[in-house]
Amino acid sequence: MxxxxxxxxxxxxxxxxxxxxxxxxxxxxxxxxxxxxxxxxxxxxxxxxxxxxxxxxxxxxxxxxxxxxxxxxxxxxxxxxxxxxxxxxxxxxxxxxxxxxxxxxxxxxxxxxxxxxxxxxxxxxxxxxxxxxxxxxxxxxxxxxxxxxxxxxxxxxxxxxxxxxxxxxxxxxxxxxxxxxxxxxxxxxxxxxxxxxxxxxxxxxxxxxxxxxxxxxxxxxxxxxxxxxxxxxxxxxxxxxxxxxxxxxxxxxxxxxxxxxxxxxxxxxxxxxxxxxxxxxxxxxxxxxxxxxxxxxxxxxxxxxxxxxxNGETSPDFIEAQNPAGFAKDRLTRAFSVCWVYCLYIRDALWPYYLCPDWSGVSIDLIRSIKDPRAMAVVALWYMAAQSFWTMVVGGNFSSSSSTSAAFVSTKSDAAVDAGQKKKKKKNELTVSPDWWWNDATLRQVNMSIWAFAFSPFLLSSNILVVVGLMKADRVIYLPLFGFCLLEATLLEKFRAGALTMRTSIENRKELLFWAAHFFLMFQLFVFCGRTHERNVAWSESLRLWEAAYAINPRSHHTMYNYGYELSLKQRYTEAEIVLRPIGDPRVESPSNTFVYAMVLFNLQRCNRALQLLDDAFEVIKEKRKEGGPRNTDSHLNRTESNLLVAKAHCTDDLQERGRVLYQAVEIDPTNEYAIGLATEFMKKLEQMNLL
Incomplete structure (x- = not known):
């Protein structure tokens, strides 16, 4: 070249x-x-x-x-x-x-x-x-x-x-x-x-x-x-x-x-x-x-x-909160809920507005009954998938002249059709071709787009073969989106072909169809550019990312935690308290969330409420130690308990008691640099007070 x-x-x-x-x-x-x-x-x-x-x-x-x-x-x-x-x-x-x-x-x-x-x-x-x-x-x-x-x-x-x-x-x-x-x-x-x-x-x-x-x-x-x-x-x-x-x-x-x-x-x-x-x-x-x-x-x-x-002898330790649809015990709920997520992916491909880095937990309601209106969308998806799959088994219902078994002929056919159309147009004898819109070549292109380039790369994220550790994520349709782009290009090409093959008596409609397709594409690309820039900038900073995520999906506990934490780092404690309040209780999500919420309450001078939550968090820690498991390792629980003790020390007025709590925090997790730093700083303050 x-x-x-x-x-x-x-x-x-x-x-x-x-x-x-x-x-x-x-x-x-x-x-x-x-x-x-x-x-x-x-x-x-x-x-x-x-x-x-x-x-x-x-x-x-x-x-x-x-x-x-x-x-x-x-x-x-x-x-x-x-x-x-x-x-x-x-x-x-x-x-x-x-x-x-x-x-x-x-x-x-x-x-x-x-x-x-x-x-x-x-x-x-x-x-x-x-x-x-x-x-x-x-x-x-x-x-x-x-x-x-x-x-x-x-x-x-x-x-x-x-x-x-x-x-x-x-x-x-x-x-x-x-x-x-x-x-x-x-x-x-x-x-x-x-x-x-x-x-x-x-x-x-x-x-x-x-x-x-x-x-x-x-x-x-x-x-x-x-x-x-x-x-x-x-x-x-x-x-x-x-x-x-x-x-x-x-x-x-x-x-x-x-x-x-x-x-x-x-x-x-x-x-x-x-x-x-x-x-x-x-x-x-x-x-x-x-x-x-x-x-x-x-x-x-x-x-x-x-x-x-x-992988070794163990399997990935995924939990229900990560993927409620995939882990649903009822088969009907699991089938409909997982396929509803497919519908959401299709929505994102067509209208990429509801984009968020986390969809875990209660972010997406499960479909527990066929009376749920969303079940109709799932049934429609199943119908279209079944129709497409059936055509891969028996083929489409086309006339023999429009079908060909030789892919080489199919590969060359478009150019021949275009040439023939140009000759007819010169003679001003355009007529509607019976198979210009839907023929065997188009059916193959559509099925290739769906099954080879949209479904196949998505298969391992689909919860069909194995249950994965995520409910929904934008990243898993990165390559499968190629199939959606092929489908849209096929549709736009049909609009162009329609504008060339329609009868001359409806010339105005032909022109309208031609320019409408072009306008739609230009408008779509313009919107995509703006939205891509917005999302690109959002990913440049944690606070901006989670602020945008919270605006789209305020139900995600993971989003609440991260957004509230970032707000607290900016000392926007009142806003952080509102965001973290639903997950402040240690039994709702995790004692780690309680630590961040307790620190926010301390900065808002609401230590009484913070101490109540901290006491509950210590009880949850004890329960998790008895429960055991890969997610309740001693190192993880020790770090969580150490952080909770640091939060308790902040809300303790008695200096002697505060020193004892900080010492206990360091003793439980000697690798916790945050606890060590606060304990060291506290000891220096005590020395200065004694000197005075």
Whole structure:
């Protein structure tokens, strides 16, 4: 590809626009927020507390995979990229400090942490790369249409739901997983298309393409990329499944069509030579698909089995509060509630306004009865999914002239249709084509978009195979949104085709339809740009992030805690008390929440209420010690009790009693720097008073 062709490539421009959409000084230099403390700052692999090789023995949070406390999120590729970023940030920080010392100036870093700019820049560039790959992949689903490439690339690159992935350092796994997924697809699709073209040019020979090219492009590169994708984020395990679905839908369309190809080998011996050659070619294609699917399935099972073994003897310790829908005991409630979350994801794809980093606990009401109005939306989703799935079994009801079993013909058909339409338009004899809106090629494109690129990458987050540790999260539809973008591009292309094929007697309607589709797309992209910028800036600071989250989802206990905590750090105690009040009781959520709420009450001079809650919290701690379990370890409970004692000391007027409580706080958890600092400061004050 020449340099001029590179500049003309749609993928270059969509990638550039996606990068520019997130290139904001406030966002690039923002703080470590949300889970960044656990994945970067406190991660012993990333911060250098242990050797980098430990990334292959610890989970994404730096905990040993074999322990019961491990999250079982084994993502060494992601961890090592964060490690490289951390080293680069440290080098930059040291260089900056050396320059400041030389100039006798002072500067403050983010709580002693390395600057975040390199982390954010890498994430933004990776998002641009994903957008470019998405644009490059589009022609294999929507062929011969540069406009569709641009539409898909722009919709994907500018979609606000991606802000949680791009702007949040911790979500880099989604970016890396998507890159390896798309590279695997491009390798597979390019090789398959070349093989299919070779078969059509040389029907009786399947060896025109060199065997090593097929081995490399169909089996080796996709398998390597699938492995790297899985070790970047667990959703990468479905990479080869998506390839099989695309292969099946692109070149066979439905199960009935595939079976016909497999069993018709000896059925047409008396037909013409041309027909026999076509049937032989179809039979070869079908048998090769079965062989490819078998090999790719074995490859997937091998890698997934290895990944499962790495979990050790324990499983992830997820609790009901993280995912009430997935853990619901009633089957009807679980089925409807989980599928309602799917409906919410579709809503976010279409109208990305209700975006929030946490949807745990009571954030989303469960559907406990079919009388719930939301059940109708779930039933509608099931109906559409069943309809689409059924067409993959028996195909659509089309005339023989509009259907084709050869994907090569389908690939070339759009260009031929466009050329024919232009000739008819010149003669001013345009008529309505019976299949311009819905035909076999369109059905295949829709099914590919839904099953290969929307559902398959989402499968491991769907609560179908396993119950996951989250109710809903924007980040899990990062790659599946590719399928939604393909569907919208298909719809807009149909509007364009309709404007070209309608009768000339309704010329005004044609023009209205044409410009309405363009106006809708431009308006949508404009709204996406504004919302993406808003979400990008929100992720730059904890207070701004949780303030926006609380405005969208004020029912989340996790959001209440974080927003209230950030307000207390800004000494906005009255606002913090209102936010934290529903979760201040230790039996509602956690004694840790009671500590923050008690400190807010202390600053509002309401110690009587604080002491009551603290006494209840100490009782809850005792109960949790008896209960035991991975979430009630001694180290965790000791830290919580130590913090509660610090809060109690603040509300104790008697100096002797305050000193005793602080001593007890340090004694319970000698590693609690917060308690040690307050105890040391208190002792210094006592010494000064004695001197007086």
């Amino acid at each position: 020449s340099s001029w062709s590179f500049w003309k490539a749609p993928s270059f421009w969509t990638a550039l626009i996606a990068i520019l959409a997130y290139w904001d000084a406030r966002a690039l230099t923002g703080d470590f927020v949300y889970d960044d403390a656990g994945s970067v700052v406190k991660n012993v692999v990333v911060n250098g507390s242990v050797d980098w090789k430990e990334a292959f023995q610890r989970d994404f949070w730096g905990v040993e995979m074999t322990t019961a406390q491990s999250h079982k999120s084994f993502r060494p590729i992601t961890t090592l990229t964060l490690k490289a970023n951390y080293l680069l940030a440290q080098w930059y920080q040291q260089k900056q400090q050396s320059r400041d010392n030389h100039n006798n100036s002072s500067s403050t870093s983010n709580k002693g942490h390395p600057p975040t700019v390199s982390f954010h820049v890498v994430n933004v560039i990776l998002h641009g790369l994903v957008t470019g790959l998405v644009t490059r992949a589009t022609p294999y689903i929507l062929p011969n249409n540069v406009v569709s490439q641009l539409i898909v690339g722009l919709l994907f690159g500018l979609h606000p739901v991606h802000a949680e992935v791009v702007s949040n350092i911790t979500s880099r796994g989604e970016l890396l997983m998507s890159i390896f997924f798309l590279v695997a697809f491009l390798s597979f699709a390019n090789t398959r298309q070349a093989t299919e073209e070779s078969l059509h040019l040389h029907p009786l020979s399947s060896q025109r393409q060199r065997w090593w090219q097929r081995l490399l492009g169909i089996y080796t590169i996709p398998w390597i990329c699938m492995t790297l994708s899985l070790f970047s984020k667990e959703q990468g395990a479905t990479t080869l499944i998506s390839l099989v679905l695309w292969d099946f839908l692109k070149y066979h369309g439905n199960v009935w069509n595939l079976l016909q190809k497999l069993i018709q080998k000896k059925k047409h011996d008396s037909t013409t030579t041309t027909t026999t050659s076509q049937h032989q070619q179809d039979a070869v294609t079908a048998r090769q698909f079965i062989l490819r699917t078998t090999i790719l399935a074995i490859q997937t099972l091998l890698v997934v089995t290895l990944r499962y073994i790495l």
